[in-house]
Amino acid sequence: MILIIDFGSQYNQLIARRVREHRVYCRIEPPRISSAEIKALSPDGIILSGGPASIYEENSPRVDIEIFDLGIPILGICYGMQYMADALGGEVKRAKKREYGLAELRIKDATGIFYGIEEKTKCWMSHGDTVSSLPRGFKVTASTAGTGVAATENPAKRFYGLQFHPEVAHTPKGKTMLKNFLFATCGCRKTWTMKSFIKESIQEVRCLVGDKKVILGLSGGVDSSVTALLLHRAIGKQLTCIFIDNGLLRQGETEQVKLLFKKYFKVNLRFVSARRKFLNLLKGVVDPEKKRKIIGRTFIEVFEKEARKLQGVEFLAQGTLYPDIIESMSAFGGPSAVIKSHHNVGGLPKNMKLKLIEPLKHLFKDEVRVLGKELGLSEGLIWRQPFPGPGLAVRIISDVTQARLSILRKADAILIEEIKENGLYKKLWQSFAVLLPLKSVGIMGDKRTYEYIAAIRAVTSADAMTADWARLPHSLLGRISNRIINEVRGVNRVVYDISSKPPSTIEWE
Numbered sequence: 001m002i003l004i005i006d007f008g009s010q011y012n013q014l015i016a017r018r019v020r021e022h023r024v025y026c027r028i029e030p031p032r033i034s035s036a037e038i039k040a041l042s043p044d045g046i047i048l049s050g051g052p053a054s055i056y057e058e059n060s061p062r063v064d065i066e067i068f069d070l071g072i073p074i075l076g077i078c079y080g081m082q083y084m085a086d087a088l089g090g091e092v093k094r095a096k097k098r099e100y101g102l103a104e105l106r107i108k109d110a111t112g113i114f115y116g117i118e119e120k121t122k123c124w125m126s127h128g129d130t131v132s133s134l135p136r137g138f139k140v141t142a143s144t145a146g147t148g149v150a151a152t153e154n155p156a157k158r159f160y161g162l163q164f165h166p167e168v169a170h171t172p173k174g175k176t177m178l179k180n181f182l183f184a185t186c187g188c189r190k191t192w193t194m195k196s197f198i199k200e201s202i203q204e205v206r207c208l209v210g211d212k213k214v215i216l217g218l219s220g221g222v223d224s225s226v227t228a229l230l231l232h233r234a235i236g237k238q239l240t241c242i243f244i245d246n247g248l249l250r251q252g253e254t255e256q257v258k259l260l261f262k263k264y265f266k267v268n269l270r271f272v273s274a275r276r277k278f279l280n281l282l283k284g285v286v287d288p289e290k291k292r293k294i295i296g297r298t299f300i301e302v303f304e305k306e307a308r309k310l311q312g313v314e315f316l317a318q319g320t321l322y323p324d325i326i327e328s329m330s331a332f333g334g335p336s337a338v339i340k341s342h343h344n345v346g347g348l349p350k351n352m353k354l355k356l357i358e359p360l361k362h363l364f365k366d367e368v369r370v371l372g373k374e375l376g377l378s379e380g381l382i383w384r385q386p387f388p389g390p391g392l393a394v395r396i397i398s399d400v401t402q403a404r405l406s407i408l409r410k411a412d413a414i415l416i417e418e419i420k421e422n423g424l425y426k427k428l429w430q431s432f433a434v435l436l437p438l439k440s441v442g443i444m445g446d447k448r449t450y451e452y453i454a455a456i457r458a459v460t461s462a463d464a465m466t467a468d469w470a471r472l473p474h475s476l477l478g479r480i481s482n483r484i485i486n487e488v489r490g491v492n493r494v495v496y497d498i499s500s501k502p503p504s505t506i507e508w509e
């Protein structure tokens with residue numbers, strides 16, 4: 001196992017991804033972790049991540065200095081290297097010129113972390129500080145035109161420092177460098193596979209749960225579906241999934257979930273039809289945040305009521321993923337943490353006095369997909385685009401009615417069908433229809449029409465924090481528009497949303 005100390009770099013999750021791509025398990029922990037705790041985890045190696053701070057600033061993040069006495073190999077990246085240099089008696093100064101972007105790395109010594117890499121290679125730099133004097137026992141192993149100490153090592157202690165970022169794709173040999181560190185230096189073995197994960201998780205869950213019961217809110221999304229199947233394998237009928245039909249789902253979704261989980265996987269599923277309740281409460285509500293609150297509150301209420309009908313439940317399972325955990329414990333809970341919490345509609349009851357089980361909490365999304373496949377989920381479900389908790393309610397501008405939902409469902413189904421047929425579904429972060437209950441004039445046959453407008457939203461994004469509108473082919477847009485206007489009664493005009501996030505958001509409400 002590799003331990004990554006999170007000094008706040010925007011790339012720290014990427015470091016973890018890269019380590020896991022080498023089939024080595026890793027964990028990210030904040031700098032406040034003590035050396036005793038690290039010792040207890042007994043990692044094979046430690047990576048000190050980059051970060052936005054300067055080591056000479058007051059309150060710059062530091063990790064317990066005793067980590068350097070544990071005899072564990074350490075790789076410091078960017079700020080991580082500067083921290084190591086400073087902690088061990090070297091010196092870090094503001095660089096004369098900030099170095100940002102691609103640079104040519106000249107390797108002096110193709111051993112250790114640079115083993116097998118040619119003398120000149122590209123690397124990605126992003127720093128304002130530089131190591132001006134090395135601690136005793138360290139030597140320079142590479143430099144760039146702008147940075148004397150672009151890499152350093154103390155081979156006797158197995159300490160390495162890289163001023164650049166080996167984890168980003170712009171450093172083409174970064175993967176080899178990490179590989180050298182993981183296998184040659186730390187002696188890791190390639191044991192991290194989804195098969196081994198399933199085996200270990202099943203044991204862990206069985207041990208934790210014993211003969212008690214577990215409940216899970218199943219939404220039909222990837223995370224809750226994979227959680228359900230993993231738990232089902234571990235504890236079978238001791239797991240009860242609760243699916244709440246809030247009437248705000250897309251076409252065919254409710255039936256799909258029922259068929260798949262109940263009939264095919266034979267999961268203990270309680271299906272709650274609460275369409276009318278949700279719609280009644282949403283009647284006349286226009287404000288998007290009010291809609292979210294009503295839906296969130298009602299979801300919890302319905303869930304609790306259903307859960308209370310079950311005897312002897314002691315655990316509540318959730319499909320929390322690793323990025324959520326990292327963000328919530330990060331020492332630098334930046335704006336992203338705040339923005340996301342507002343999206344946590346569909347969060348589950350806190351006052352039910354149930355113990356939490358989160359079997360995916362150490363996995364990244366792409367690992368969850370591999371796991372889902374391993375557990376028998378179809379490609380279609382595994383690659384489903386994200387769908388907001390409040391569902392179609394935030395895709396109908398103004399108030400939600402049964403008739404509007406029905407129009408939006410049909411338009412959305414056509415859009416998705418066309419996007420899939422054109423092989424674009426997996427390439428887009430999200431693609432969906434929005435209903436604008438504004439009426440505009442049209443002409444159909446010989447008749448004047450006066451009907452609603454549908455908007456098409458399709459975006460590319462890496463993490464939903466920023467997004468760009470997708471450059472869909474005009475011919476495809478034309479086909480979607482044609483089909484929606486011809487096949488969906490109630491819409492006579494289709495528009496394409498060409499706004500990016502920021503300043504717009506992905507959803508319209």
Ligand code: XMP
Pocket residue numbers: 292342343344345346386387388389390430464501504505506507508509
């Ligand atoms: P925005 O619209 O803020 O959305 O750009 C970013 C991502 O979050 C999803 N989203 C939500 N998810 N509850 C959710 O569970 C919500 O209230 C909510 N609002 C937006 C949105 O689909 C996108 O992926």
